Amino acid sequence: MPSTKTELIKKLEKKANQMRVEIIKMIYKAQSGHPGGALSATDIVTALYFHLMNVDTANPTYQDRDRFILSKGHACPVIYAALALKGFYPLAVLDTLRALDSKLQGHPDMNKLPGLDSTSGSLGQGLSVGVGMALVGKMEQKDYHIYVMIGDGESQEGQIWEAAMAANKYKLDNIIAFTDFNRLQVDGFVDEVMPIAPYKEKWESFNWHTQEINGHNLTEIINAVELAREVKDKPHMIIAHTVKGKGVSFMENMAVWHGRAPNAQEYELALQELGGN
Amino acid sequence: MRQEMTTREAYGQALLELGRINENFVVLEADIAKSTRTELFAKEFPERFFQMGIAEQNEFGVAAGMAMSGKIPFISTYAVFASMRALEQIRTFMAYPNLNVKIAVSHGGLTPGNDGPTHQAIEDMAIMRSIPNMTVVMPSDGIMTKKAVAAALEYNGPVYLRFTRDEIPIIYDNNLEFKLGRAFLHMEGNDVTLITIGDMLSHTLHAARILVEEGISVRVLDMPTLKPLDQEAVLLAAQETGAIVTVEDHTILGGLGSAVAETLVENMPIPLKRVGIKDTFAESGPYHQLLKKYGLSSSHIQAAARQVISMK
Known part of the structure; x- marks a missing residue:
């Protein structure tokens, strides 16, 4: 462990950059995948796997571990990179994204990949899965946490709000959910496709303990989770304002990079920006 | 006179009896516990019973999360709602990961007669049969129902169990040796x-x-x-x-x-x-x-x- 918080943040920022490089590399090699939403979620997933979560690479399914559900499953390159860099499997596995016989399916398959806590990909469903896991944690009086990441566009799914009701009913303070609020979805801006505002008020009215942060600031991410762990009897929503495509200038805030792979030239440019050559 | 019973009643009794010997299963309900008969289980095992309200999609998602954490969920509602309202939840979050879940539904076929077509599930078995990893069962009387529920609990994987709203005759006796996949x-x-x-x-x-x-x-x-x-x-x-x-x-x-x-x-x-x-x-x-x-x-x-x- 780094001796000071500054050192920790520096270490995590370096790791997040490494994650972004791996994300770009695997999507380029596959010539398929979703870079935009993976890059917007990178800093949060980095903070989770390299500081906040208790997981064991030698025993990926041990009962007392923390769990993470990437409900916006199309962003899976971010979790694939995190699990590889954490040591659940060799980095070389990342070269097989979306290929035949790969552990890295187009959307996450929990039975194929060690370290993955839930299958996902069809939007709107991961928060319910998190509620189920959190209920078992409460039944068995375990102190692990369930981390869930949903998208802002994904919040248009009705099932998100069914899950929000259920988490409140059972006072599931062991759920810490993030909204990767990058403002974009496939067809354009969330505000135009189907507005979800007022967003924070929605979660508060469902009786969730709700915070708003900059989702690219590792200090804010860590502080928000630490605060969430202290607040009891309410489920936690951390609305993380992010930039879709964060870290690669020409991908930032462009809906077109939701589900497009870079060509050779764009790939070189992206790696140059990330210093990953 | 022949003895008759609804198979949903037999399901409720089976949960109660099995609940006393197997501590690892839980029951989820969508506001029709009186009708699906899961209320029998709920009364004796309130800490293993989860009332999820009129929100079937979430009910099935929550059950998937519980199964991923090692519990065996019995998920109850009516057949129309399970097989159609929560179909994708079943297909993608239960059958695809091959979870150990039991989808146990009442009001199969025309048995909810006077409720009309909105509540008569006449397509559910075809839908469920088309999903990989899924086992699909409709027991033929109350006695077989109890044995089928026990067999489903014993089996590791997703099972769809369909029951009747209306009473049907008891045909089998307790010597029945029920096996999944057997005529x-x-x-x-x-x-x-x-x-x-x-x-x-x-x-x-x-x-x-x-x-x-x-x-x-x-x-x-x-x-x-x-x-x-x-x-x-x-x-x-x-x-x-x-x-x-x-x-x-x-x-x-x-x-x-x-x-x-x-x-x-x-x-x-x-x-x-x-x-x-x-x-x-x-x-x-x-x-x-x-x-x-x-x-x-x-x-x-x-x-x-x-x-x-x-x-x-």
Whole structure:
């Protein structure tokens, strides 16, 4: 462990950059995948796997571990990179994204990949899965946490709000959910496709303990989770304002990079920006 | 007088009895515990009962999360809502990861008669049968229901269990040795085989007795497991009787009739007639009157048998 918080943040920022490089590399090699939403979620997933979560690479399914559900499953390159860099499997596995016989399916398959806590990909469903896991944690009086990441566009799914009701009913303070609020979805801006505002008020009215942060600031991410762990009897929503495509200038805030792979030239440019050559 | 009971009641009793010996399963409900009979379990095991309200999609997602954490969930609602409202939750978050979940639903087929078509699940078995990893079962009476629920709990994987709202006759006795994927022989014969599932067993047996009185030699197979189908029993019946009638409280598209037809056509084509709902919605009305109006009564089964024999 780094001796000071500054050192920790520096270490995590370096790791997040490494994650972004791996994300770009695997999507380029596959010539398929979703870079935009993976890059917007990178800093949060980095903070989770390299500081906040208790997981064991030698025993990926041990009962007392923390769990993470990437409900916006199309962003899976971010979790694939995190699990590889954490040591659940060799980095070389990342070269097989979306290929035949790969552990890295187009959307996450929990039975194929060690370290993955839930299958996902069809939007709107991961928060319910998190509620189920959190209920078992409460039944068995375990102190692990369930981390869930949903998208802002994904919040248009009705099932998100069914899950929000259920988490409140059972006072599931062991759920810490993030909204990767990058403002974009496939067809354009969330505000135009189907507005979800007022967003924070929605979660508060469902009786969730709700915070708003900059989702690219590792200090804010860590502080928000630490605060969430202290607040009891309410489920936690951390609305993380992010930039879709964060870290690669020409991908930032462009809906077109939701589900497009870079060509050779764009790939070189992206790696140059990330210093990953 | 014959003894009758709804198979949803038998399900409720089974949960209660099994709950006392197996601590690892939980029950989820969507505001119809009185009707699905999960309230019996809820009263004795409140800490293992989860009332999820009128929100079936979340109910199934939560159950998936519980299964991922090592619990065995029984998820209850009506068949229409499970198989259609929560279909994608079942398909992508339960069947795809092959979770150990038991989808246990009431109001199968025309049994919720006077509730009308909104509550009559006539497509659910076809939908469930098309999903990889899924086992699909409709027990034929209260006794078989209890054994089927126990067998589903024993089995590791997703199972769809379909029950009746209305009372149906008790046909089996406690010596029944229920096995998933196995047909049960009721009458031995060699002119025609009647293959039936769920609540149609008593009507099929009634039809068979009348056919026997006419001098026809009838075999009756009860096929409570739609998937995996007992193909061996189907092909033996095809070989030894040369004509088959399927009988199901379900649309004739995609259910038992289709499963038997697929098996026959690929292995041993013989004449087949399907008794079931003929690609139409039904209506409100008493269950037994609906069976008559929509072609599922004993006389429809008899007519199909006579016709299929003439095609040999």
